[in-house]
Amino acid sequence: MKITIADTVDETLRNLAVFFVETAQRNIQEKGRFSVALSGGSSPKKLYELLVAHHAHDLDWKKVHFFFGDERYVPHTDPDSNYLMAKQTLFDPLFINPLQVYAVDTSLEPKQAAEAYTETILKFFNGEKLSFDLILLGLGDNSHTASLFPYTSILADDSQSVKEVFLNDQGVYRISFTAPLINQADRTAFLVYGAGKAEAVRHVIEDPIDIEQFPAQLIIPVNGYLDWFLDRAAAAELSMHY
Numbered sequence: 001m002k003i004t005i006a007d008t009v010d011e012t013l014r015n016l017a018v019f020f021v022e023t024a025q026r027n028i029q030e031k032g033r034f035s036v037a038l039s040g041g042s043s044p045k046k047l048y049e050l051l052v053a054h055h056a057h058d059l060d061w062k063k064v065h066f067f068f069g070d071e072r073y074v075p076h077t078d079p080d081s082n083y084l085m086a087k088q089t090l091f092d093p094l095f096i097n098p099l100q101v102y103a104v105d106t107s108l109e110p111k112q113a114a115e116a117y118t119e120t121i122l123k124f125f126n127g128e129k130l131s132f133d134l135i136l137l138g139l140g141d142n143s144h145t146a147s148l149f150p151y152t153s154i155l156a157d158d159s160q161s162v163k164e165v166f167l168n169d170q171g172v173y174r175i176s177f178t179a180p181l182i183n184q185a186d187r188t189a190f191l192v193y194g195a196g197k198a199e200a201v202r203h204v205i206e207d208p209i210d211i212e213q214f215p216a217q218l219i220i221p222v223n224g225y226l227d228w229f230l231d232r233a234a235a236a237e238l239s240m241h242y
């Protein structure tokens, strides 16, 4: 595990943008394509804007295939849709061909949407290991990542797949990669910034294992490559020096 702590949010975003571009360039050079699963929520929006503003000419975007590590069970036109946010901030400004974007079909029932997305992933990897070149993750202040929320049944799921998750407190479904699927990735990077995340960062990185309370502790890539991109505020409660 590698933890990169920057003094400011902007520097944190710049560090991850460079990591994204270098990872993409390496994969495109070696394999002719780059597969990435995007995170949702609010934090990655600024990352996508930075990629457009400063890295539009740094890689061959036609060779990038975009997936979603999780999605809210809402139409693609809903302001809560992770797909919509990525479309507006990343895909449209970069003129990404829709064939390079693999969205969750939220017009299906939640279980069917999850199964269909698993099928999409299986088809993309065509019998090879289900290993994305990069999975981007965020961290909720309740220590969830993707849509692996505390005390939900998906936490015990040992399949490399996509599952529907019902959030009792919000009364909504989400669709999420399981932890075993995330852990197959070649590179995995958390983007976390702001003081509001400091406690969760400490729980996940330094506290004793308690998966039900701190689901992001499930993220242990099989190849060991796990990067955290934090700002000083999000790292404030860590006791070790990184």
Ligand SMILES: O=C1O[C@H](COP(=O)(O)O)[C@@H](O)[C@H](O)[C@H]1O
Residues within 6 Å of the ligand: 039, 040, 041, 042, 043, 044, 070, 071, 082, 137, 138, 139, 140, 141, 144, 145, 146, 147
């Ligand atoms: O719900 C979500 O939240 C987490 C953290 O998001 P943030 O809004 O606090 O940045 C994110 O990892 C996940 O993809 C997203 O759907």
